[in-house]
């Protein structure tokens with residue numbers, strides 16, 4: 261091959277990083293693949309915009325066909341975002357026998373299986389390492405590094421924006437809105453950050469991770485999702501007081517043939533390896549039956565880290581081109597999907613509630629828990645400044661989700677309970 265030509269869809273935060281990595285690492289790329297890599301065209305919305313990277317204006321186009329139908333382009337790199345329009349472009353690229361590298365988790369979480377099958381039919385590669393945990397090679401870790409093992413647990417901090425917000429709120433006492441706008445300026449947050457803070461971005465990544473890790477087609481709708489928008493300063497302070505750290509955790513757990521996948525703000529015991537992952541950093545904890553505990557850590561968002569994953573995927577495609585083995589790397593899920601019922605999902609829970617400050621209230625709350633098979637690991641009561649009310653904060657031992665939901669509903673029915681202020685899943689500590 262004289263050279264490899266690449267067409268890029270999108271030249272924003274990640275696209276600019278891709279151009280920089282290709283330019284700055286040209287020698288290393290040449291050494292790995294034996295020929296130069298050339299960027300032939302880049303699709304953008306606005307040609308005359310000021311960009312983070314200097315590019316010849318003749319490279320830019322607003323016409324997707326300049327990339328998708330150019331017979332000289334071997335690899336299409338998709339870093340423009342959005343779902344339906346982009347899906348159409350990638351189908352077209354694959355049908356034109358172009359290999360695809362994408363950073364788009366929104367797209368892969370919904371249309372991944374369809375696109376992978378179109379890629380295979382056309383003997384093309386479709387790689388998407390950057391779509392989960394930015395620069396961390398976690399998909400490769402699961403697909404290749406742990407290919408021989410049976411994975412039973414994947415727990416991840418897979419959204420940089422929310423980790424940045426929770427870290428700055430807990431450690432620097434800063435406000436939610438202030439930290440969110442800094443995450444937007446730094447390029448971690450999505451153009452519309454609702455999916456970041458609402459947990460959907462993490463859910464998409466957990467759908468991709470659990471599909472690969474458990475070899476089972478997990479759809480986005482199978483992931484129970486809750487974001488960080490309701491997390492209060494009081495909750496962060498109580499977490500600290502109890503020896504826990506609040507993190508937005510994606511949790512995928514397999515027991516036998518059944519799995520649960522959820523994303524929710526979680527109190528992690530301070531000794532848990534994920535509790536010290538701060539700022540925009542991501543980490544994925546993977547437990548395999550043979551290997552035991554592993555953890556993959558690194559920058560989960562940002563221009564150059566994400567671009568590194570994109571360009572490494574391009575190297576994978578180019579190596580396959582040299583060997584003539586493109587289109588053989590996706591693995592069809594081995595197991596039918598089986599999700600756990602609420603009676604099979606067990607965890608500890610944190611609960612903060614406001615109650616009447618009078619004799620017998622704590623005992624009626626305790627009996628609601630014990631009737632439903634739950635007991636307390638920790639409990640504390642503080643008087644509230646106004647009225648004759650108190651705040652009760654507790655952490656339960658392990659209880660099924662079915663029973664915990666019954667407890668919440670019965671507590672709501674007690675006249676002495678004025679409101680359930682917050683509940684969170686708890687990981688670690690005594691079970």
Ligand SMILES: NC(=O)C1=CN([C@@H]2O[C@H](COP(=O)(O)OP(=O)(O)OC[C@H]3O[C@@H](n4cnc5c(N)ncnc54)[C@H](OP(=O)(O)O)[C@@H]3O)[C@@H](O)[C@H]2O)C=CC1
Nearest residue numbers: 270271272273274304305306339340341363364561562566
């Ligand atoms: N930012 C990050 O840290 C990470 C992002 N990702 C994913 O990477 C992808 C890109 O993200 P990011 O770089 O942050 O996004 P940006 O918004 O910074 O960039 C998007 C780029 O795509 C172009 N574009 C968008 N829509 C269209 C369209 N309809 N037609 C033509 N061009 C279009 C824009 O053009 P113009 O410049 O002219 O406006 C821009 O250059 C997303 O899927 C994101 O989820 C994944 C991991 C980390």
Ligand SMILES: N[C@@H](CC=O)C(=O)O
Nearest residue numbers: 419420421448450561
């Ligand atoms: N908005 C995302 C970007 C990477 O996927 C995040 O904050 O992690």
Ligand code: NA
Nearest residue numbers: 389392394396
């Ligand atoms: Na990654």
